[in-house]
Amino acid sequence: MADEELRRAARELLVRYGGDAFPTLFVSAKGSTVRDDEGREILDFTSGQMCATIGHNHPAIVAAIKESADSAVHMFSGMIPESVARLAKKLADWLPRPLKRSLFINTGSESNEAALKMAKLATGGWEVLALGGSWHGVTGMAGAVSFASDRRGTGPNPPACTSSQSPMPTAVLSSTAATPAT
Numbered sequence: 001m002a003d004e005e006l007r008r009a010a011r012e013l014l015v016r017y018g019g020d021a022f023p024t025l026f027v028s029a030k031g032s033t034v035r036d037d038e039g040r041e042i043l044d045f046t047s048g049q050m051c052a053t054i055g056h057n058h059p060a061i062v063a064a065i066k067e068s069a070d071s072a073v074h075m076f077s078g079m080i081p082e083s084v085a086r087l088a089k090k091l092a093d094w095l096p097r098p099l100k101r102s103l104f105i106n107t108g109s110e111s112n113e114a115a116l117k118m119a120k121l122a123t124g125g126w127e128v129l130a131l132g133g134s135w136h137g138v139t140g141m142a143g144a145v146s147f148a149s150d151r152r153g154t155g156p157n158p159p160a161c162t163s164s165q166s167p168m169p170t171a172v173l174s175s176t177a178a179t180p181a182t
Contacts, residue, residue, distance in 0.1 A: 002024065002025075002037045002038050003025070003037065006025055006037075007023075007024070007025060007037075010025060022036070024036040024037050024038055024040075025037045029044070029056030029057060030055075030056055030057050031055040031056060031057075031058075032044055032055055032056070033056075034056065044056070067083075068081075068083060071083060084104060087102070087104070088101075088102050088104075107137065108136075108137055109136070109137025109138050109139045109142045109143075110137075110139065112136040112137050112139075112141075112142040112145075113137065113139045113140070113141055113142045116128070116141045116142065116145070117141075128144075128145050130145040130146075130147055131147065132147050133147065134146055134147050
């Protein structure tokens with residue numbers, strides 16, 4: 001049965017970064033379905049993080065999490081667990097040359113933030129291509145290049161980044177390049 005106190009807590013105590021939210025809470029997820037606090041089983045087409053391609057609570061992912069929890073859950077970034085070195089090696093063997101290095105981080109926001117910084121380092125440029133209706137995360141630069149209707153303006157504008165108000169996905173580039181501060 002639905003717990004109204006928990007629903008109220010979800011509405012009043014959680015910071016939301018999007019306009020969309022289900023009125024119910026969710027109690028379990030497996031494969032492509034989720035179950036809400038009213039007992040309804042719902043086929044999940046939301047493309048949520050990770051589970052869009054592997055399903056909720058995939059047994060191989062759950063096993064890997066349990067194995068990691070038994071050895072080293074979180075360590076200072078200078079202390080590299082063997083499991084992380086194994087994953088880096090496996091990826092390096094798999095990637096096409098000259099790619100070989102990996103950066104393991106926690107969220108899509110962080111990955112997009114790192115990608116923007118790497119692009120800046122590789123090109124020396126500041127221009128950012130952003131599409132209307134896009135969502136790149138809640139961190140500064142990633143939020144600034146997100147142009148979803150309910151998330152526009154969630155971050156500071158980086159140099160040479162503008163958005164289009166067009167409802168169709170539109171590539172946008174500034175016509176002038178900004179000079180980085182030194």
